[in-house]
Amino acid sequence: MSSLGYPLIEKIMTENRPCERATNGALEEAQPVSIYRHHPDVSRRNVLVRIGAGLSGIAAALMGIPVIGFIFSGFSKPTYARAWVSLGAVDQFPERETRLAVYRNPWTRPWDGDTAKIPCWVRRIDNKTFQVFAINCTHLGCPVRWFPDSRLFMCPCHGGVFYEDGSHASGPPPRGLFEYQYKVEGGNLMVLGGYLPTLAEPL
Amino acid sequence: MPVLRTMARWFEERLHIAQLFEATAGHKVPSSTNSWFYVFGSGTLLCFVLQVVTGVCLAFVYVPSTDQAWTSLQYLNHQQTLGWFLRAVHNWGSNFMIAIMTLHIAQTFLFGAFKFPRELTWISGCVLLLCTLGMAFTGQVLRFDQDAYWGLGIGASIMGRVPLVGAQLVHLLLAGPIIAGETLTRFFTLHVFLLPGAILAIVSLHLRLVLTKGVSEYPTPGKIVRKNTYAVEYEALIRETGVPFWPHVIGKDLIFSGAVTVAIAACAVAFGPAGPSGPPDPSLIHTAPRPDFYFLSVFAVLALLPAYMETFLLLTAPVVGIAMLMLLPFISGAGEKSPRRRPMAVLAVAMTLLTLSVLAALGISSPWSPVMDAWSSIPVPVRYLDGRSPLERRGAALIQSKQCRNCHALDGSGGLRGPALDGVARRLSHDQLTRQVIQGGGNMPAYGKNLRPAEVTALVAFMETLR
Numbered sequence: 001m002s003s004l005g006y007p008l009i010e011k012i013m014t015e016n017r018p019c020e021r022a023t024n025g026a027l028e029e030a031q032p033v034s035i036y037r038h039h040p041d042v043s044r045r046n047v048l049v050r051i052g053a054g055l056s057g058i059a060a061a062l063m064g065i066p067v068i069g070f071i072f073s074g075f076s077k078p079t080y081a082r083a084w085v086s087l088g089a090v091d092q093f094p095e096r097e098t099r100l101a102v103y104r105n106p107w108t109r110p111w112d113g114d115t116a117k118i119p120c121w122v123r124r125i126d127n128k129t130f131q132v133f134a135i136n137c138t139h140l141g142c143p144v145r146w147f148p149d150s151r152l153f154m155c156p157c158h159g160g161v162f163y164e165d166g167s168h169a170s171g172p173p174p175r176g177l178f179e180y181q182y183k184v185e186g187g188n189l190m191v192l193g194g195y196l197p198t199l200a201e202p203l
Numbered sequence: 204m205p206v207l208r209t210m211a212r213w214f215e216e217r218l219h220i221a222q223l224f225e226a227t228a229g230h231k232v233p234s235s236t237n238s239w240f241y242v243f244g245s246g247t248l249l250c251f252v253l254q255v256v257t258g259v260c261l262a263f264v265y266v267p268s269t270d271q272a273w274t275s276l277q278y279l280n281h282q283q284t285l286g287w288f289l290r291a292v293h294n295w296g297s298n299f300m301i302a303i304m305t306l307h308i309a310q311t312f313l314f315g316a317f318k319f320p321r322e323l324t325w326i327s328g329c330v331l332l333l334c335t336l337g338m339a340f341t342g343q344v345l346r347f348d349q350d351a352y353w354g355l356g357i358g359a360s361i362m363g364r365v366p367l368v369g370a371q372l373v374h375l376l377l378a379g380p381i382i383a384g385e386t387l388t389r390f391f392t393l394h395v396f397l398l399p400g401a402i403l404a405i406v407s408l409h410l411r412l413v414l415t416k417g418v419s420e421y422p423t424p425g426k427i428v429r430k431n432t433y434a435v436e437y438e439a440l441i442r443e444t445g446v447p448f449w450p451h452v453i454g455k456d457l458i459f460s461g462a463v464t465v466a467i468a469a470c471a472v473a474f475g476p477a478g479p480s481g482p483p484d485p486s487l488i489h490t491a492p493r494p495d496f497y498f499l500s501v502f503a504v505l506a507l508l509p510a511y512m513e514t515f516l517l518l519t520a521p522v523v524g525i526a527m528l529m530l531l532p533f534i535s536g537a538g539e540k541s542p543r544r545r546p547m548a549v550l551a552v553a554m555t556l557l558t559l560s561v562l563a564a565l566g567i568s569s570p571w572s573p574v575m576d577a578w579s580s581i582p583v584p585v586r587y588l589d590g591r592s593p594l595e596r597r598g599a600a601l602i603q604s605k606q607c608r609n610c611h612a613l614d615g616s617g618g619l620r621g622p623a624l625d626g627v628a629r630r631l632s633h634d635q636l637t638r639q640v641i642q643g644g645g646n647m648p649a650y651g652k653n654l655r656p657a658e659v660t661a662l663v664a665f666m667e668t669l670r
Contacts, residue, residue, distance in 0.1 A: 074375045074389075081380045102486045109384025113270020114484035115352065116383060135488060140505060141356030143488040145575060150605040151653040156491035157357075158506040159571045159610070159620045161648045169648035171571075172510050196356065196381040198363025200370040 081107040081194040087122060090189050093130070098123040098146050098164060101132075106194045118193060120180060121146055121153070123164065130189065133166050134178035134197045141198070144177065153177065178203045228453070230414055231445035235421035237452045240314070242459035243307035249460040250300035251402065253467065254338075257293040258395070261286075265345070267391035269384050269483065272347035276479045291471035297339060299467050301497050304335060309552050312531075315540030316419035318428045322532035324412040327405050329528045334402045336497070341394035343495050347387055348479035353492035355382050364514045382485075417441065418448075422540035430537055491575060499566030500559045506571040507562075570619035573609040577617045584614045591668060598665025601658055605650070613669075621647055628667045636663045 083106035093099055098121055105116040121144075123131040133153070135143045142157035152169060153162040160171035167176040178197035183190050197203045215221055264283055266275040279286035308328065311317055317325035340358070344351045355377065362372040378385035417437055446452065477495075481487055494502050508516055542549050574581075583599045591599070602608060602624075610620035617623075631639065640659055643649035654662070 072375065074378045075371045076374070100486075100488070105381060105383060107379055107381050107383055109269075111268045111270050112384045113268070114482060114486075115269045115386075117484055117486040118381075119486040119488055135485070136356060136360070139360070141360035142353055142492055143485070143490065145488060147578075147606045149578075150607075150650065152606065152648055154573050154575065154606070154609065156572055156575050157353075157502075159573055161573075163648065163652075170643065170646045172506065172508075172513065174510055174513075194380060196359055196373065196377065198360050198369065198373055200363040200365070200373060201380075 082192055083194055084183070084185075084190045085193045087120070087132070087189045087191060089187055090124075090184055091187070093122050093124040093189065095124050095126055098148065100146070101189075103191065103193055119143070120191065121177075122189065123166075128184070130182050130184075131166060132180040132182045132189075132191050134180065134203060136178065136197055137173055138168075138175045138178060138197075138199065139171070139173040141196070174199065224449075227414065228449040229447045230417075231441050232418040232448050232452055233420040233440050234444040234446045234451070236418045237446070237455065238421055239455055239459075240310050240421075241418070241452075242456050243303050243310055245456040246303040246459050246463050247300060247307050248406065249463060250296050250303060250467075251406070253296045253464070254293060254300060255399065257289045257296060258399075260289050261293060262395060267345070267388055269347065269387045272345070272387060273479055273482045276346065276348075280476055287476050288471055290476035291474065292467055293342075294477040295467045295470040295474070297342060298470075298496065299463060300335065301339060303463065304332065305556075308332065309556070311419070313542040313545075313548060313552060314419060314422050315428070315538075315542075315545070315548075317532045318419075318538070318540060319430050319433055319532070319536045321412065321416050321419060322536060324409060324416065325532050326529050327409045327412065329525070331402060331405050331409065332528075333525065334398050334405065337398050338394060338402070339495065339497050341390045341398065343498075344387070344390040345394055346478050347483050349481040349483060349487065349490045350478070350492045350494070352382060352483040352485060353490065354494060355386060357492070357494075361517060365518060419540075422542070424539070424541040424543045426540065428537045428540060489575075491572065493569075494566075496563060500562035503562040503566040503569070506569065507565075568619075572618075573606075573620050574618040575609060577608040578603050578606040581608055581616045587613065587669070591665070594661050595665045595668055598661035598663070601654075601662050602665060605654070605658075605662075607662075610647075624666060624669055626669060628670045631666075633663060633667060636666050 085103045085106050087101040087103055093101075100119055101122045102117050102119050105112065105118050108116055119135045121133040121135065123133070125131065133144075137144050137155040137157065137160050139155065139158055139160045142155050144153040144155045144160070144162065146153055151164040153164075153166075155161070155171070155173070158172050160173040161169040162173070162177050163169050165176075166179055168174075180191040180193065180203050182192075192203070195201060195203065261279065264275060264279050264286065266272055276290070279290055281287070311325065311328070344355060359373045359377055359382075362376050363369045365372055374380055376389075377383075378389040420437070420440055481490060493499075505513070505517070539545055583603060588596055588599055602611075602613075607624075608617040610618040612619060612623040613625060615623075627636070637659060639645075639647065640654065640662055641649065641651040643651075650659075
């Protein structure tokens with residue numbers, strides 16, 4: 001009866017053949033008629049189907065695993081994306097002022113275009129001490145703007161406000177501004193860039 | 204035309220089109236479904252077809268590359284023959300598609316069409332809704348301008364709130380740790396290959412189910428769906444009142460689809476294409492990103508939720524909402540179909556539409572956002588300065604230069620984030636005004652560190668004249 005070894009498929013194949021059912025007459029007592037019943041080489045077919053299915057399964061895995069790996073390669077955290085980049089000479093940042101600086105994103109593709117120009121806010125506290133803030137609001141990543149007269153950062157999206165030291169002043173942001181690690185090297189201000197700062201991965 | 208007839212017969216003998224046509228367009232539907240309420244499904248499908256046609260045309264020219272996409276959009280708008288029109292139709296087609304799809308969902312929900320035995324039709328429709336919203340978001344990104352760039356940042360920031368795998372999800376969304384070259388191609392693949400492919404497949408399933416389970420009859424109050432008798436009853440209904448969809452019922456669908464097409468074309472001609480806004484250069488920070496209208500309600504919710512429940516609701520509400528939609532046919536799979544006997548269903552639709560519209564309307568005005576240039580572009584009204592002392596006028600100047608106007612309106616103009624300052628002296632005493640300026644509070648930053656005492660005195664002196 002189960003010539004294919006798959007009772008469900010067998011059942012569907014036989015039940016959906018009304019003409020055979022009709023010629024078969026008394027259906028309630030008879031065995032369901034298999035379309036394979038009249039073939040003598042059932043066992044050979046059986047083996048071929050099994051080999052074929054197994055081979056196809058292996059082939060699918062061989063092709064499928066690299067495809068899935070390709071698609072989800074972004075799911076891992078590429079640590080090499082982080083790199084020190086220069087914001088320029090320290091002299092362009094006057095003491096006790098906050099200025100916009102732009103660096104070229106170290107995580108780069110040849111067709112990046114202007115999207116690789118990443119802005120950040122540089123606050124020079126004194127000769128040696130800096131604070132470099134990410135442009136992205138900690139609420140949802142919109143670009144915060146510095147207002148030197150009121151010494152506040154304001155976000156145009158949902159109204160988050162931060163003080164000059166980056167701490168949260170008002171509005172929905174859950175924390176103060178993201179702050180870059182920085183160092184001064186050869187008269188240049190360097191920051192560790194390459195990531196879009198989010199709550200999961202602050203700078 | 205015997206030649207044509209012979210040709211037709213030749214093809215028919217090989218393709219059996221008549222049989223296929225009879226089994227699909229000619230399938231029998233209850234005559235009660237010959238109603239204007241039943242035109243939204245075909246209307247949505249028409250929009251999808253329009254989107255495919257215009258989308259394929261746009262893909263002839265559009266360059267899915269971060270350094271060229273914006274330029275190619277400008278080229279489409281200004282140089283490519285009729286490029287502006289196809290971009291406009293694609294944009295308005297998406298708006299109409301979401302609007303008509305919403306009507307289709309509301310109608311099938313109100314008419315109880317999701318009940319037994321059409322559970323799978325409803326669920327496949329829910330998946331289509333998600334795919335369409337996915338198309339809306341990815342399409343907005345392909346219009347690669349400032350709004351798209353910062354919109355991606357918002358998407359990434361939401362992903363970044365997912366516990367444990369937040370960072371990985373950000374990288375998956377952006378195809379890397381930051382918005383860069385591969386981000387746009389990722390969204391292009393989703394928008395042009397994966398999601399439309401999924402939609403085609405699921406639409407086929409959706410339509411197949413319409414054929415196998417029939418179109419849900421126009422509900423009659425008191426006519427109950429019972430799982431053990433419905434199939435027989437529906438069969439009887441088709442036997443008694445069934446009419447072939449073609450040519451008996453399709454007329455209204457054709458009229459509606461035609462009207463929708465004309466409306467889309469009219470909107471496209473009248474309002475033109477959407478954007479692109481400024482170039483996607485993140486160093487141009489003088490921008491206030493806004494989403495397209497279908498995401499304005501989400502944008503509004505993100506501003507209005509209290510901070511302590513924001514992340515929780517942001518991550519759970521969509522899951523719960525989608526689960527509720529999908530499980531609906533299993534929660535309420537039998538019983539009354541008519542909206543006249545299902546007041547809660549009517550109420551639910553009304554509340555949902557009302558909530559979404561109110562939030563979207565708020566999203567358009569976004570009163571929570573500071574008006575970033577109010578301090579320099581909207582002066583203090585002259586009558587507020589007439590006859591004021593020098594100290595008070597100094598205060599009026601400070602109200603401008605210290606960006607107070609970004610959040611506070613005077614005489615109806617300025618930011619709405621904080622209360623308007625007209626009449627503020629009626630609400631607050633001299634000491635309260637001073638305290639509020641220095642210490643802030645109630646969602647206002649403390650200005651104590653950023654103002655000299657003399658400046659505080661001047662500010663308060665001016666505000667005391669606002670009665």
